[in-house]
Amino acid sequence: MDWLEEIALRDRQSIHAILTSKSIDDSATDPRLGGADRLKRIKEQIRRLRFPRLADTEDAIRAKIQELKLHPEIRVSVPPGLEGGQVRIEFAAASHAELKQLTTKLTEATDNASMPEIFDLLAGQTSK
């Protein structure tokens, strides 16, 4: 509710107008979604409205991570709210051979141009 009030204050519109805006209304009326998923989607949309630039930066980072074309066993993530400025890289190996394969893939991903761009986005360098 705080987020809705803050959006209303910032955008000078009523909470009713926010809740009936297209992005939220689309989620609320999407026939493909069950009740829980619908609520989750509505919350996501409200968060996007409340934190538009944070959401845009998160989207941009997500897109860059996809461009890395990582091995499915390697997971790259950034902290919630992008606080901390660090990229977290996780993988698990069941053998030495698998470990070597994953680290090779990771090294290839590190050389991908998208990797430094992720760090740039985390450091507020949005112009690149």
Next chain:
Amino acid sequence: MKPFQPEELIVEQGSEASPIYRNLRRALPSDVPFRFVGEVSRRIGDGLSITDRFGAAKKKLYLAKHKGEFFKKCPGSDGQVCCNYFVINFASNCPMDCSYCYLQEYLADNSELKVFSNVGDLIDEADQVLRKHRGMFFRVGTGEITDSLALEPLTGMVGELMPYFVEQPNVLLELKTKSDCVDSLLDFDPKGRVVVAWSMNPQRVIDWDETDTASFGERLSAALRCQQAGYRLGFHFDPMIEYPGWERDYQAMIEEVFATIDWKVLSWLSLGVLRNTPGLKRTMRERFPGTQLLTGEQVLCPDGKLRYFQPLRVEMYRKMVGWIRRAAPTVKIYLCMESKEVWQQVFGYAPACEKDLGNQMASGAESAWL
């Protein structure tokens, strides 16, 4: 700036022998009533909402003996780079009313506007610490839980402390303010031991969120007068507020500051973005329901404070540093309550530890005079 005048002066018995009492009686107009009480109660405005209680507390001035320690290490913020600063609290709460003020939460249960009468105890305590550690250099501020100078025309507190502090070889006293109350300072020779520092924001932010403070122009004029009287200066661009067009306003502010002030007399500049906590936000919502500060893109950080999300605030800091560096290439700039990661992203380095930054600040201040 409109001079502060309390509705009433309430004096705790035993404080009437204090020089602060004498100064108050001399400075306050005769139509301001005063009364003596046995002990200052913490029950001002019980039954009122936070809005009324905190607002009401700013209207009456108490003079009471401080029973705890005066001289303390600045608490900083958990996990953040600390500048190894010490604080002396000679008063509690502030007559000004900034919407974002953390005292609304920090002093919520102890919100009386109080000035402490036992100046002799304060000086004795400071003297014990400073004498015992002559090999250490102390940066000491008086503006942690009050404004250092807003009450000065009434209390003359700083005027009472100056003769002692200007003679100490191992201290730098920082007077931090949003006021223009510097008249009483101008008669002293600071001897390189006093930094007068202003918290600065563009006039637009002052109009929105810094009620009863001096205007930007008044603060800058007061800084110029202090510079001309031989004081070192500091500026705290804190809290920086992000809003559409903030860059234009902040850049213009910095240009005006450096067109007026000789940056070589600056001991330091600090930068900090708006910080609050979930609890403070609730109070702000109650006391200042229209403030746009509630709508910033702040996220909860590991130390429990809300700040603009990191990429956004790092970009703000970097722009500010760029504008400052253009005018003052080697002035000492530090970030207030920020993590090593943010320091690294802004400056390309982070202090190794709190002593590292404290020493840098102290040596910068000392070398200007030695």
